[in-house]
Amino acid sequence: MMLPVDLLVMSCHNLLLHKVRSLLTSLGVIFGVGSVIAMLAVSEGAKRSALAKIEAMGTDKIIIYSHRPPPEGKSEGSENASIVEQYGLTERNREHIIKMDNVKHVTSLFDVRKKVLRGITRTDLKLIGCDYGFLEDTAAKVERGRWFSPADFENKVSVCVIGKNVKPKLFELGRTDIVGSQIRIEDAAYTIIGVIDNEYATKFQEVGGQNDMILIPMPTARARYQDYTYSFEGRNRNILRIEYDVFIVRVGEVGYIDHTSKRISAYLQKTHGTLCDWGMVVPLELLKQMEDTQNIFTIVMGSIAGISLVVGGIGIMNIMLANVYERRKEIGTRRALGAQKSDILLQFLIETVFLTTSGGIAGIAVGVGIGRLITRYSGMPTVYSLWSIALSLVISCLVGVIFGTYPAYKAAQQNPITVLRAE
Amino acid sequence: MAPVVNIVELRGICKTYISGDLQVPVLKGIDAKVGAGEFVGFIGTSGSGKSTLLNILGMLDVPTGGSYLLEGVDVSCLSDSEQATIRNRKIGFIFQSFNLFPHLSVEQNIAVPMLYARVPGRVRRARSLELAKRVGLGHRLGHRPTQLSGGECQRVAIARALSNQPAFILADEPTGNLDENTSNEIMALFHELNNNGVTIVMVTHNPALAPHYDKIIRLRDGRIDDRPFEWEGGKK
Structure with missing residues (x-):
């Protein structure tokens, strides 16, 4: 060899x-x-x-959202009919879910469905009432300014925090004094106190991406808008009654998230009956x-x-x-x-x-x-x-x-x- | 026992090829001896069993009968691996068409048998240089065989055959591919090596080389031909 x-x-x-x-x-x-x-x-x-x-949504989260049920038996021909349409997640749902085992925390979002205008052009931005925990429950970071303080919630202050995409859509290029300036939405004005950035642009179904939101404290939203919103569809004027758009449920034990999500959907099925006005996403399941x-x-x-x-x-x-x-x-x-x-x-x-x-x-x-x-x-x-x-x-x-x-x-x-x- | 052992001793070597039912005896009992320092020529025409004997002498083939003693040790029934080792250490092959490696330099060609003997690189280089000088090619170490003449190629092959200091050199028609002058030079080189104590066994069909040998063993039809040599050619 x-x-x-x-x-x-x-x-x-x-x-x-x-x-x-x-x-x-x-x-x-x-x-x-x-x-x-x-x-x-x-x-x-x-x-x-x-x-x-998916991970940005959080693997210990269950996201429940309201969605508009398919129209049933409504005649398109009835002109000028004004219907109060009620659907989606309710305060009662929220109270029930929050008491369930393994549920640590529920953060809710409420889309007030107001048109956000830039000049006279309509934008796709949304004015959203949110809970205090919304920042923490998403992978968003405060880019400038600050997040709401508990006092903002208590006193129902007219302040807002905007997603980073809001800035170029509402303001001219190169403006640096965003924080502190005001946004007018219909008859209300909100002072911007901070800009947040969600790196993964996490989307919450019909409510849309976090970076496109103008967030106001939930109590402010309730005080100003209750839970009625108007929408115009063709010549029909509908009144929508929606209490909550999104629940972000945080569970205590991720190992039982499967079980918890099944219990929640069983509960919602029972209370909402055949009305398909809600949906659920479990990021961990998506991940799998x-x-x-x-x-x-x-x-x-x-x-x-x-x-x-x-x-x-x-x-x-x-x-x-x-x-x-x-x-x-x-x-x-x-x-x-x-x-x-x-x-x-x-x-x-x-x-x-x-x-x-x-x-x-x-x-x-x-x-x-x-x-x-x-x-x-x-x-x-x-x-x-x-x-x-x-x-x-x-x-x-x-x-x-x-x-x-x-x-x-x-x-x-x-x-x-x-x-x-x-x- | 005599202190001097024969380098090669063949005792009744037989080789029979079997093809189907047919048995073709090629060697029919060869007895021969090559002493240390001898220059022996095996001469035979084609068909005399010369090539078969060469293969057996070179440990490329095993006899079907008889025994082959190399330096007093019977090597007639060895395994393939043991045969290779003996070829490497004890036998220096020289071929008619040189069989140099065209992509290796003179130095590397000379060193090939030492590669298989696991000689370390430094020793290999020193020894290749020494051998190249010995065959008169000390100035051509870096050349490729294609850059050399036929005679020079055969000199490289001779140096290569000597590289592991074998018991004997086995040359197969070493001058077959060379012209007369070069042939004479190569034969002179063989004589020079022989005078320095190298045992040489040469297998050839060419009776004209007969005067060079100390001992001539003629093959004819698979047997040793005992008749006096002059009978066959007698030109020289």
């Missing part, structure tokens, strides 16, 4: 003799590994951003579903990449077999000079493994490049984890071992006599 160092040097030397052939041979592995890396990067990136969004679909995605993509690696490996085996035939004289001479079968076997095996591993390294570069291109042109986030790179190296090395063993075995089995006699 040769010294390991000599064996390595010799094998590498042989490959460098045929640079173009070595490159072409390892193309299969290069693209195979490249696709593995790119696939894992895209999948990991998608997973992380989705997870971050998300992980499941992501895993399936990864498996499917992984198999495709795996197939390309197998194809690449077969290509390498093919060329190595031709290589063995072409180098019969070299093998015979080496054997005559005293090379063991194992020396020949290892020489060819190392050549193949070296070929696939360097193909793997090049493939990692290709994969990172593909990932970068994807990020640049489609905006999908890509994440290169260390384990995906390590995995690719191990796989490319394994491809070499798996597809190199047979050619190397063939090389070692060459009979030196026939080779030397062939001259």
